[in-house]
Amino acid sequence: MTEHHRFIREFEWRNQSKQYNILIAEFMLQRTKAEQVEPVYKKFLKQYPYIVTLSKAKLKSVEKYTATLGRHNRAPYFINAAKFVVHNWSGKFPESRDELLKIPGVGNYVAGAIMAVCYNNADYVVDSNIARFINRYNGLTLKGEIRRKKIIIEKSKKLFNVKDQRKFLFALLDFTALICKPINPLCPECPLKKKCKYS
Numbered sequence: 001m002t003e004h005h006r007f008i009r010e011f012e013w014r015n016q017s018k019q020y021n022i023l024i025a026e027f028m029l030q031r032t033k034a035e036q037v038e039p040v041y042k043k044f045l046k047q048y049p050y051i052v053t054l055s056k057a058k059l060k061s062v063e064k065y066t067a068t069l070g071r072h073n074r075a076p077y078f079i080n081a082a083k084f085v086v087h088n089w090s091g092k093f094p095e096s097r098d099e100l101l102k103i104p105g106v107g108n109y110v111a112g113a114i115m116a117v118c119y120n121n122a123d124y125v126v127d128s129n130i131a132r133f134i135n136r137y138n139g140l141t142l143k144g145e146i147r148r149k150k151i152i153i154e155k156s157k158k159l160f161n162v163k164d165q166r167k168f169l170f171a172l173l174d175f176t177a178l179i180c181k182p183i184n185p186l187c188p189e190c191p192l193k194k195k196c197k198y199s
């Protein structure tokens, strides 16, 4: 999969590995495009540079950001997650998926992303895009909520058995956004086309 590294896009949150920054980026990226998220993310972090700052934020001021992303009702997630980490762990993020999953609003994907990007220690990472790629590449033809299926998670575990999970995750996300796209994947120019079982 090393070929994928040439697809890597530059986004502000990819240049550092602070758990707080990744959490904010991932919360913002849920159902919003990365290009749209980037300017909002930068301003947000200027106003709330630390998790403690966010834990004390007023709902109305956070709503200004979530509204720009078209996700008005997401504001409480940001504040509640920050409050949880501050109150339970004095603002220090835990280093295990199970513990990260206790943070309100954090699901398997966000926990996996933090484990990969910040600790290089994710057993797997799956979002709907990664699941789609795994499904196609292995010729599985699964339908529905496939990212929760056991075989997808098993295949992701094998994929993430790499030295640099952070780089790999970003490359994989770019690959699934630009090449193995949801609709009309660019199979003729895909570097994996010879091994891929999608037809």
Ligand code: SF4
Binding pocket: 133, 136, 137, 179, 180, 181, 185, 186, 187, 190, 191, 192, 193, 196, 197, 198
């Ligand atoms: S060949 Fe097509 S379906 Fe297979 S991984 Fe590449 S883009 Fe995806």
